Every structure is written in C-alpha cells, then in structure tokens.
Amino acid sequence: MPEPLIDSLQFMVSNPGGDLDPKDVVGRDLFIEQLWERLEKQSVLLNAERRIGKTQVIKKMRSMPAAGWKPIYQNLESVKTPAEFAELVYDEVQQHLGTKNRAINWVQRFLEENTAKYKDVELGLKERSWQELINAAMGDLLAARQEGKGRVVFFWDELPFMLQNIMRGEQGIEQTNTLLSFIRSLSDKFPDLRVVLTGSIGIHHIIAQLRKARIPADPLNKFYPTTLDPLSPAWGDALAHALIRGEKLKFPEINAAARAISESVDHFPFYIHNVIARWKDEQRNGGAPEIRAFVQEQLVAANDPWSLKHFRDRIYTYYPDAHEQQLAHKILNTLALEGDDDDPPQAQSVEEIQNRIATDTDRQKLLAILEKLENDHYLKRSPTGAYHFRFPLIRRWWRLHS
Ligand SMILES: Nc1ncnc2c1ncn2[C@@H]1O[C@H](COP(=O)(O)OP(=O)(O)O)[C@@H](O)[C@H]1O
Ligand SMILES: [Mg+2]
Structure with missing residues (x-):
C-alpha cells in the first residue's frame, strides 16, 4: 500500500457515518x-x-x-x-x-x-x-x-x-x-x-x-x-491529521495527537471521525482531556455513543442455541480478561481456551463455535492457531462490560 505523507491530505471536516466525497475516502x-x-x-x-x-x-x-x-x-x-x-x-x-x-x-x-x-x-x-x-x-x-x-x-x-x-x-x-x-x-x-x-x-x-x-x-x-481491514496506521494517522487541521483542533503536538487518536481506535476511520467530532465539542466547552482516557470514556458511557453493545447483543440473535450462546460469551470473556489492557491482545490455543472455560464440550463443537466467532469478526487466529480478539478496541470494550 502506498503510504501517505502525513500532511498530504486536504483539510477535512468530521463526518462520522455520513457519505463522504470520494476524495475524502482515504487509504x-x-x-x-x-x-x-x-x-x-x-x-x-x-x-x-x-x-x-x-x-x-x-x-x-x-x-x-x-x-x-x-x-x-x-x-x-x-x-x-x-x-x-x-x-x-x-x-x-x-x-x-x-x-x-x-x-x-x-x-x-x-x-x-x-x-x-x-x-x-x-x-x-x-x-x-x-x-x-x-x-x-x-x-x-x-x-x-x-x-x-x-x-x-x-x-x-x-x-x-x-x-x-x-x-x-x-x-x-x-x-x-x-x-x-x-x-x-x-x-x-x-x-x-x-x-x-x-x-x-x-x-x-x-x-x-x-x-x-x-x-x-x-x-x-x-x-x-x-474482507476489508481498518486503515493502515499511516493512513489512519494521515486521516486524523487532516481532520485535526480541518476542524482547527488545538493540540500541543499535532503529529503525536493524530497518531494517538488513530491508534486508540484501531485505525477504524469511522471512530477517527467520531473522536474528532466529539473532541471538537469538548474543546468548545474548554476541555482538553488526554486522548486515550477520552476514548475510554466513550467506551464506558452509559448511552453507548458508538453502539458497541451491538457486539454483545448480536450474539443472542446469531447464536440462537442457549448452550452455544453461553459458550460464546465464556470464550469472549476469557479472551478479553486474560492479560492486561494493552495491545496486542493475548492469544490462546484451543486447549487453553477449553481449560479456561472448564467445559466438557467436545473439541469439534468448540472449534465450530470458534470458527463462527472468527467469521463474525470477534476473533482472529494467529499463525500458530491461537485465538485472540480481532480488534483491540472491541476487546477493551468487552473487558469493561464482561
Ligand atoms: N476510507 C475512509 N476514509 C475516511 N473515512 C472513512 C473511510 N471509510 C469509512 N469512513 C468513515 O466511516 C463511516 C462508516 O463507513 P461505511 O462505509 O458506512 O462503513 P460500512 O459500510 O463498512 O458499515 C463513514 O461514514 C465515514 O465517516
Ligand atoms: Mg455499509
């Protein structure tokens, strides 16, 4: 992927969830x-x-x-x-x-x-x-x-x-x-x-x-x-940079701020737009929070501004079998809570998962659920076959809500 120069993009205004001008669809x-x-x-x-x-x-x-x-x-x-x-x-x-x-x-x-x-x-x-x-x-x-x-x-x-x-x-x-x-x-x-x-x-x-x-x-x-992945870190930085300039936000060090914003939301362009939009309101009200703490606030806010509850709720829709639902939750809880808050998330082998959730479910059934969770973008498999959360942001949300 050709990497952008950090300030190669034009000034942009935040538009989370809206239709963008094609030139503003970056990376x-x-x-x-x-x-x-x-x-x-x-x-x-x-x-x-x-x-x-x-x-x-x-x-x-x-x-x-x-x-x-x-x-x-x-x-x-x-x-x-x-x-x-x-x-x-x-x-x-x-x-x-x-x-x-x-x-x-x-x-x-x-x-x-x-x-x-x-x-x-x-x-x-x-x-x-x-x-x-x-x-x-x-x-x-x-x-x-x-x-x-x-x-x-x-x-x-x-x-x-x-x-x-x-x-x-x-x-x-x-x-x-x-x-x-x-x-x-x-x-x-x-x-x-x-x-x-x-x-x-x-x-x-x-x-x-x-x-x-x-x-x-x-x-x-x-x-x-x-499938489509989030933006590359360089494109995420460049997008955050263009939005900071376009919205005239004030940071002591703009490059560091752009990087921190993009990184704290796994380089999802939607959340980058969103952080900038909310930050703008925050600055207007005189606030100047620390970036990661600000993102964390979005994750715990009771009104769920980023609709992340959806990740938990959709399990009930897509895993209609009660036993399967229970196992899916247990697996995600285990993978979220293991280790500390920081990336990269801890990966665990099938055996480790089986031990941790203390289930007598046979391996084939467990593998089938893990495969489903992978297809539904919750989990990703590392080259060694171990599983971890696909998106650190979602893992952080899950840690806070499990
Ligand atoms: N490549 C991109 N560059 C900049 N912003 C983007 C890009 N892709 C998505 N966005 C932002 O994320 C929002 C959601 O994107 P969208 O294409 O609707 O996601 P999806 O269809 O996968 O649910 C857009 O409204 C826009 O704010
Ligand atoms: Mg869509």
Missing part, C-alpha cells in the same frame, strides 16, 4: 484496484465488520469506475421480498438504458401492473414473475453493453439484511433459498455480469439456517470472498 486505492482486477474474472463477496468502510469503498468505485465499467449501487437493507428486490433492480436498470428501450419497457410494465383495467383488451401479456423481471432487466443491460455502454457491475450493499427480512416472511426458508439460487444462476445465464455483495454479518448464518432445514445450500461458492 483504499490499492484495495479498490485489486477489486476491479478481480471483477474482470468473477463476482465478489465482501464481508467485513460494520463501520469499517465497505459502503464508502463501493460508493467510491461507483463515482470513479475503472475504464469500461458501469457500476450500479443499490442498498438492499430495507427490501422485504424477492418481488421488491426485482422491482428495485428492474427500475434502476431502466435508468441505464437508451430512451427507446426504456420507453418500450415502461409501456410493458404499465400494462402489466394494470392488467385488471385492461382485461378486455387483447394484449397477449401476462404478469411476469420476479425472476422473469430480473432476467429481462439483465438481458436489456447486456444488449446495451453491446451498443458500447460499458460492462455492468451491481453493488448490492447489505444483502444479508434483505435475506434476513425475507427469511422472516411467509415461506421464508424456501424464498431465501430460491433467491440465493437465482442470484447464483445469474452468472451462468449472463457470464459477463458481475456482482459485488457486501454485508457486515449474517450470510453464513443464513446459509446455516438453510442447511438446518435440510437444504444443501452453497449458493455463493462462485463468488470470490474478501
């Missing part, structure tokens, strides 16, 4: 370049912790596509049925077609949606299924590509939320399976089409639920799996 150029390269060959599944910057990465890719690409970004978070999904895709695709195609499609959709009104007219139309609707949209897009409009890549953000919504609905399991199989089949029908699926958590839980219902699902095995 991701190499990742983006690699993603475009991968998309030449296959579709991608981008699974990484929430707030790490996935949406900003794919929105930057949408704003500044590599040559020859035509990106379409869609947030699927609130979609509740496959039919809604198909409508969303279909409607969006219309924006990318020439006026003639668009007009023909509009008339057809209008008549389909109003079949009752026109039932006396001999139209030869039937309402299309959601699968037919998506197929039609994709077919139109490919035809448009042949007219030189660029190769399409869909960025389907927060796919697991949509799947969870569908799963909760009527015939949820069947519908989810049908939709996932359909998404899988798109690459066979339209070999040129590319999709980037993103999500923070959940897709493996959904597949596990399908398997539990005896559906032998492996719908995303053709997708290239990848």
Whole structure:
C-alpha cells in the first residue's frame, strides 16, 4: 500500500457515518484496484465488520469506475421480498438504458401492473414473475453493453439484511433459498455480469439456517470472498491529521495527537471521525482531556455513543442455541480478561481456551463455535492457531462490560 505523507491530505471536516466525497475516502486505492482486477474474472463477496468502510469503498468505485465499467449501487437493507428486490433492480436498470428501450419497457410494465383495467383488451401479456423481471432487466443491460455502454457491475450493499427480512416472511426458508439460487444462476445465464455483495454479518448464518432445514445450500461458492481491514496506521494517522487541521483542533503536538487518536481506535476511520467530532465539542466547552482516557470514556458511557453493545447483543440473535450462546460469551470473556489492557491482545490455543472455560464440550463443537466467532469478526487466529480478539478496541470494550 502506498503510504501517505502525513500532511498530504486536504483539510477535512468530521463526518462520522455520513457519505463522504470520494476524495475524502482515504487509504483504499490499492484495495479498490485489486477489486476491479478481480471483477474482470468473477463476482465478489465482501464481508467485513460494520463501520469499517465497505459502503464508502463501493460508493467510491461507483463515482470513479475503472475504464469500461458501469457500476450500479443499490442498498438492499430495507427490501422485504424477492418481488421488491426485482422491482428495485428492474427500475434502476431502466435508468441505464437508451430512451427507446426504456420507453418500450415502461409501456410493458404499465400494462402489466394494470392488467385488471385492461382485461378486455387483447394484449397477449401476462404478469411476469420476479425472476422473469430480473432476467429481462439483465438481458436489456447486456444488449446495451453491446451498443458500447460499458460492462455492468451491481453493488448490492447489505444483502444479508434483505435475506434476513425475507427469511422472516411467509415461506421464508424456501424464498431465501430460491433467491440465493437465482442470484447464483445469474452468472451462468449472463457470464459477463458481475456482482459485488457486501454485508457486515449474517450470510453464513443464513446459509446455516438453510442447511438446518435440510437444504444443501452453497449458493455463493462462485463468488470470490474478501474482507476489508481498518486503515493502515499511516493512513489512519494521515486521516486524523487532516481532520485535526480541518476542524482547527488545538493540540500541543499535532503529529503525536493524530497518531494517538488513530491508534486508540484501531485505525477504524469511522471512530477517527467520531473522536474528532466529539473532541471538537469538548474543546468548545474548554476541555482538553488526554486522548486515550477520552476514548475510554466513550467506551464506558452509559448511552453507548458508538453502539458497541451491538457486539454483545448480536450474539443472542446469531447464536440462537442457549448452550452455544453461553459458550460464546465464556470464550469472549476469557479472551478479553486474560492479560492486561494493552495491545496486542493475548492469544490462546484451543486447549487453553477449553481449560479456561472448564467445559466438557467436545473439541469439534468448540472449534465450530470458534470458527463462527472468527467469521463474525470477534476473533482472529494467529499463525500458530491461537485465538485472540480481532480488534483491540472491541476487546477493551468487552473487558469493561464482561
Ligand atoms: N476510507 C475512509 N476514509 C475516511 N473515512 C472513512 C473511510 N471509510 C469509512 N469512513 C468513515 O466511516 C463511516 C462508516 O463507513 P461505511 O462505509 O458506512 O462503513 P460500512 O459500510 O463498512 O458499515 C463513514 O461514514 C465515514 O465517516
Ligand atoms: Mg455499509
């Protein structure tokens, strides 16, 4: 990764959780370049912790596509049925077609949606299924590509939320399976089409639920799996530096302050923006706390300003089995409390964990839970096979709340 010069970035204002101007999305150029390269060959599944910057990465890719690409970004978070999904895709695709195609499609959709009104007219139309609707949209897009409009890549953000919504609905399991199989089949029908699926958590839980219902699902095995890490320390420093300057914050030593801020939040860009925003208020009120103590305050604040309770609460959602829940908590408590507050977190082997939590659970079951905790971004495995918390920040939060 090309390292930035500490003051190479422009002045920036803090915007935690907001949409950034693509030039303010920093430290991701190499990742983006690699993603475009991968998309030449296959579709991608981008699974990484929430707030790490996935949406900003794919929105930057949408704003500044590599040559020859035509990106379409869609947030699927609130979609509740496959039919809604198909409508969303279909409607969006219309924006990318020439006026003639668009007009023909509009008339057809209008008549389909109003079949009752026109039932006396001999139209030869039937309402299309959601699968037919998506197929039609994709077919139109490919035809448009042949007219030189660029190769399409869909960025389907927060796919697991949509799947969870569908799963909760009527015939949820069947519908989810049908939709996932359909998404899988798109690459066979339209070999040129590319999709980037993103999500923070959940897709493996959904597949596990399908398997539990005896559906032998492996719908995303053709997708290239990848993840996104926090910023490199150098980019984290540079971001904090640009924000300190942009917000005109006063520190005795700006380089040291930028480094301390980025380090104390594991170089998560979201928390860097957040510390700066809150610090600004603090300075306005005349305060000048010490940086690490200030971050620690955010971790213990009763109103949970960074919504870190989510890390504990989601265990109840994603580990529905009570015994599993208990084990997951015990494992995380053990790994959080072992050692002192400082990084790097202590890693422990499977045997050590088994001894510490004094469980008679067999090793295979324990390994399965550890694997889940790893997939859910709580834990990371060191090259020796030992486990530790993936993010020191989350470990510090857990220490304070276990
Ligand atoms: N590369 C980046 N450079 C600067 N700030 C970033 C970057 N990525 C994320 N952020 C900050 O973090 C916030 C959350 O990022 P977002 O992309 O929404 O995370 P995710 O989609 O992974 O949950 C953004 O609103 C922004 O404030
Ligand atoms: Mg997002």
